[in-house]
Amino acid sequence: MTNPLSALIVVDVQRAFDEWEAAGKRRNNPDAVAQIAALLRAFRASGAPILHIRHEGTKPNSSFLPSRSGYAVKDEAREQDGEPVIVKRVNSAFIGTDLETRLRASGITTLVICGATTNHCVETTTRMAGNLGFDTRLVRDATWTFDRIGPDGDAHSAEEIHAMTLSNLNDEFARIVTTDDVIASFAAK
Numbered sequence: 001m002t003n004p005l006s007a008l009i010v011v012d013v014q015r016a017f018d019e020w021e022a023a024g025k026r027r028n029n030p031d032a033v034a035q036i037a038a039l040l041r042a043f044r045a046s047g048a049p050i051l052h053i054r055h056e057g058t059k060p061n062s063s064f065l066p067s068r069s070g071y072a073v074k075d076e077a078r079e080q081d082g083e084p085v086i087v088k089r090v091n092s093a094f095i096g097t098d099l100e101t102r103l104r105a106s107g108i109t110t111l112v113i114c115g116a117t118t119n120h121c122v123e124t125t126t127r128m129a130g131n132l133g134f135d136t137r138l139v140r141d142a143t144w145t146f147d148r149i150g151p152d153g154d155a156h157s158a159e160e161i162h163a164m165t166l167s168n169l170n171d172e173f174a175r176i177v178t179t180d181d182v183i184a185s186f187a188a189k
Contacts, residue, residue, distance in 0.1 A: 007049040007108045011115030013077035016063035016070025028158035035142035035179040037076040052079045053093040091124035110135040114142035119165040130173030138174040
């Protein structure tokens with residue numbers, strides 16, 4: 001699954017999501033950040049590249065403004081020396097950034113994607129990665145989302161949204177995998 005040309009892409013693991021939960025928004029997959037931390041340990045131990053994506057809000061009330069506490073990365077997912085941080089201002093980590101250029105220059109062909117949220121920045125980045133020709137894996141237990149109300153007023157649970165997003169991406173834009181799958185691929189080398 002992973003090879004020397006694989007990179008981990010960690011999308012938007014920022015404190016704003018903790019603030020959303022504290023304000024009453026309900027999410028799925030409470031263990032996602034622990035799974036992301038496990039992926040980071042595995043990639044670091046193998047010496048494989050890691051790229052951190054950080055969302056910078058552009059609206060005056062955004063939880064992701066650099067001047068707000070929500071912009072900070074959660075401690076478990078903080079970058080280490082030498083691990084690049086790419087700041088994006090839209091849902092895709094490829095739009096308005098040098099992510100694709102960095103990956104191509106390094107000869108990286110396989111991407112392992114995790115982070116937040118499943119149906120926003122993770123999904124958009126995963127779709128673009130697949131469309132750009134990267135061999136893409138989305139780690140299902142290392143991403144999460146929140147309950148939402150649809151345009152028809154119907155409530156949709158985070159679990160339903162997460163499952164549908166994974167179903168939409170599966171085998172067309174990415175292979176859906178687990179943290180254990182990714183870690184086992186390092187052990188198999």
